[in-house]
Amino acid sequence: MDVVSTTANSAEVSVILRRQVPIRFEETARSWFGGLPQMPRGVRWPRALATGSALNFIAQVCCADLPEQLWAGRGPREGWLLLFVDKELEASSGPKDGFVQVLHIDELGPERRPPRKKGSDDGPVVIRRWPLDVVVQEVPARPPLPPEEKPWEWGWTPLPIKGEELYGASVDSEPLACWRIPEVRPQTWRDARQMIDNAFHDLARPGETLVEKRRAELDEIRANILRQGRDAAMSDSEWDELKAKLTSGVTKFWYKWRYQRAIEERSLETMLDAYVRSAAAQATIPPTILAELEPKLRNIGETPHRMGGPRDALQGYAEPDDGDLLFQIASDDAMGWMWADLGALFVFINPADLTVRRFARITAYLLGG
Template identity: 25%
Template sequence: MLPMIVPSSASPVLRDDRAAGLLMGRSTYNSSQSMSEDAFEFMFRRHRRDAILLHRSYPPHCARRTNSKFGGLPRLPDGVEWPRTPNGTPLHFLLQIDCADLPFRSSLPESGVLFFFARDDESLDWDIDRPPEEACRVLHVRAAPPATPLRQPPSDIPPIGGAYRPHGGWRDTLREGENGPSFHVEWPIEPLAMDSWPSWLLEDDAAPGAGDRDAGLAPLSGKRRAPELDLDPARQRRYADALDQRRKDAFARATGMAPPDFRVDEDRQSGRTIFFHAQRGVAAYPQHWATIRYAARLVLRQLAVRPYADPGLVARLPAEAEAWLARAASHDLDTSVCEADRADFRAWLLALRLTGDDSPLSAEAARLVYLSMLATIRCWAGDAERAARIAPEAYETMAAAFSAPNIGGQVSYMLGHPPVVPQLDRPDDPAVCLLTLASEQALGWQWGDIDNCVFWVGTAALAGGDFTGVRAALEG
């Protein structure tokens, strides 16, 4: 099956005055946001902490290439064994971080590459009371330069998500009974310095009269949110609103861009924009046979999971989709679609009306265009040459789907404040939030119920460069 290897992006364009203000170090709030910010300014100053944003530039081929990346295949030297669970099951590769790419000195190693692996199966039952190597491993390899050959996974590695629960990156493009791939989509990472703040009110911040101090370097195991303290729920909500705005500003300052807003009907509007942008020529949809293959697979998947009222159309669509799959199989998937084939495929989409929609392009067809472009961009993100072949207009239209933060305002980062109170704390070795991986549409990653995957390491262990005891947990 077509490997899901991922894209990157062109220089982001600031679209409004608010974004310009963010880049100049100021924020533009409405009056209620301003009041909320002022009320918690003491806490934001007091508990600000440096974090490292794992930024996916968009579009991918415009990213500054580093030796850090999400997914794909690791540049793991031949002499380093691929990590396995105690029962011998190979772990899945998640990402690699070259310490030379880090934006500031910290408790992380100054050189070498960190490789993160985890058991990414259907259950994700990472019990914190069991040995950590049953769920994850972090390897610090001192010599793994960019020229290191890519390492293929072991032949016995299971598909990501297991045989019965493939993950979101490719779930909608799989045939009935077909396994997903054993490696995640690839996307280059540019590590950037970013401010972070606690996700909760801390005990000594329960009232605005708490004293101000420079506690940005307070230990991660310091003051805790205490649920039994009956803190004012309304105050908690106001803090959450103020924090959301503060985090958006921090993301904008770190990346030089304001994340676009994702509309409720983003899929249909974006699909129609892409379809009607160009009727003919090299920038017209579909540009490449890979997009046609994804679209045909999406139709077959949709027919398998959802009933439709028009029995005649439903009866003939599988054969038509299969015919397009066969035509796609006769071409290299990254080659351009000729004008005649493009016209045929566009006519097929225009006739696709499963729910009686009389729009120029039905809602079902528009969503198909959107999802097939989503899959194509994901597939080629890790290959700069292929990613550059996609029309700039398509990248622009799909920006909201790929520009983080896009699911619950979450981003992936290292260090900084954890998304939740540490569960793995020990008085003799307080837990450090080594890595937080967010559920996000761009990579097709979903941790639990759109949660975070958090890697924890002890403070003393991190200071000694010891990653053997790193634990992973799903955190809401």
């Protein structure tokens, strides 16, 4: 457990959930964003109350790593807290009743894949798994309560923190999404297949016939990729040869520049997947690019991911009736999260419910940045 030194004079603390940069692959992650939850087989996968659709897994946090001062001592200090969200709600602000659920489990289980709809491949998207560190930050003392008719004037906020202080290393202020990667191509055969499949999926639209007309050729290309070994390095000449095959056909909706644009948009996602997958996969990223990537990954903007204490000030301050802050999940390019236009997801629970671990009674809403 790390501690960020502050000038706050308060017994209360907040916990910042810090993505590991660099990732310590030699350690077993105790908490993580994305990937798959580890929960006992008898625990049902949460579903949206309104639609019955399986929710997306967002985070699993080890409660043993949470400090005693968090939530004034309320809540569990054993087991794990799991956060599930209906990702269809990313773009809209306001309350999200029934579309966010929190589970507490006493022990780990096997990795669980999300359930699919019967007779369909549709289901929650599994995002990249990113190990987390728990970083404790003191918070300012609670100010006097505001007038009852103006709860938004309370003014209780965390102390500001930048990526340099959180990581103790350099940070690049340019947003990750704006980065023009110097070398736009997959580094392994696994990445090549993923990039190609994603590009075809992105460009598929009514009237596009290239994919169907060249189905046999595409299947042969995929089969050849699988024969190479998924994490085998891909040379420049091998990529040039493969790209030439893919861009040899032109249809009404398929042009080389559109294909290249789709590849560029997907190349960052492919690189991030390689960065978090394993030490071997990360080693396929050229050192010069890795040196540019990691300072960008340490850029947390103005709003970190956190648990406990006051929420960060987005469209106003925290209010006295909010309750205990279970989760604040910020927009994060590295995770592919965009909450309500560069905002954040906030999940609160009444202190009395947190004391008895009644996590079925939570309140969640999104606020734009």
